[in-house]
Amino acid sequence: MSEQVQNLSLMGYVRRILPFSSVDGPGNRTIIFLQGCSFRCGYCHNPETIALGSVLSTDEVSLRSPEDVVQEVLKYRLFISGVTISGGECTLQPEFLLDLVKALKKENFNVLIDTNGDFDQAFYERIRPWVDGFMLDxxxxxxxxxxxxxxxxxxxxxxxxxxxxxxxxxxxxxxxxxxxxxxxxxxxxxxxxxxxxxxxxxxxxxxxxxxxxxxxxxxxxxxxxxxxxxxxxxxxxxxxxxxxxxx
Ligand code: SF4
CATH class of the missing domain: 3.20.20.70 (Aldolase class I)
Structure with a gap:
């Protein structure tokens, strides 16, 4: 892995954490939904996850650290085969996503990224060594x-x-x-x-x-x-x- 696990202090907007899902990647997985999306799909069934920034209601979205999120996921560790990070579009918060992935890998979780693919190749190069795979729309x-x-x-x-x-x-x-x-x-x-x-x-x-x-x-x-x-x-x-x- 080319980047070291350090300074995991960046905060990110998290919509919710679903403890168990069997349809978001192989096996039973915990799903972390990050807030914000770069697309505005006409058929979106989760339009509440699209906005990012000043329009957010703090009741529905929480600003959390990677360590805080990992602590919650650790509660489900015995029952899951991995973690999928989704959205919205999770790559819209690239630095937080990177820190979150690194923190999850530090705990040896299998980590998948669920994405609409709207990010550049430079970011792909940065995140690729830290994840186990991508789910792409x-x-x-x-x-x-x-x-x-x-x-x-x-x-x-x-x-x-x-x-x-x-x-x-x-x-x-x-x-x-x-x-x-x-x-x-x-x-x-x-x-x-x-x-x-x-x-x-x-x-x-x-x-x-x-x-x-x-x-x-x-x-x-x-x-x-x-x-x-x-x-x-x-x-x-x-x-x-x-x-x-x-x-
Ligand atoms: S990419 Fe997904 S979350 Fe974003 S608007 Fe489209 S369907 Fe909704």
Whole structure:
């Protein structure tokens, strides 16, 4: 590891800590949700995690040190196989995230980063030696559609997808399937080819869009049917992926 564990004093905005989850990485895991997100996805089911800064209510978000967070996670140690740090987008607080990861590794936890991929390669180089893997959302490979959905460009997401696949640091990739709006075939085909070329064992999760609890613009959109999902699953399997999961 290239950086030393020292001076772990930075504070970060933590939304909540979920003691146990079996759907956020392999095994039973504790999930740490950091506050703040760089995207504004129309289908976000956790919009309360997006804001970061002066609009925060102290009742819902706490400013905590890495050591304080680790002390809470240690209470669950006997029952979990690891910790997943999620959001919002956890890399929006990069220095706190780095210190938190180092503090967790000091206690020998398996640590995964759940991310929308919107961070630069320099940060990837810094955090990569400290984590056991990444869980990455790829929302759309079409730049215009991505911007319309999230408010932001997808260039860094795709750079990270390619780099993580080459480095085999991906634990899981997810794409939410929204019929008649996103070019799902293009995105699933692109992601599958990248993964198949470098890390075909990576789990690729295709998640049905669900209209409840989303912003008004997305309320009228329909869920993909079984046939559409199976067609996308076939594209991923035909590309050579070993684990394709429909959710
Ligand atoms: S990246 Fe995730 S948390 Fe952020 S707005 Fe999109 S769906 Fe919500």
């Amino acid at each position: 790829v929302k759309s490979v079409n730049p215009e559609a991505h911007k319309e959905l999230t408010g932001e460009d997808n260039q860094r997401v795709l750079e990270n997808l390619n780099r993580m696949a080459q480095d085999r640091t991906l634990c899981e990739v997810r794409t939410v399937i929204v019929p008649e709006w996103l070019d799902n075939t293009h995105t699933v085909s692109y992601v599958s080819k990248v993964l198949a070329a470098h890390a075909p064992e990576t789990r690729y999760k295709l998640i049905r869009f669900r209209p409840h609890g989303v912003v008004a613009q997305f309320k009228g959109k329909t869920m993909p049917n079984h046939t559409e999902m199976e067609k996308l699953e076939k594209i991923a399997l035909d590309a050579g992926l070993k684990q394709v999961i429909l959710v």
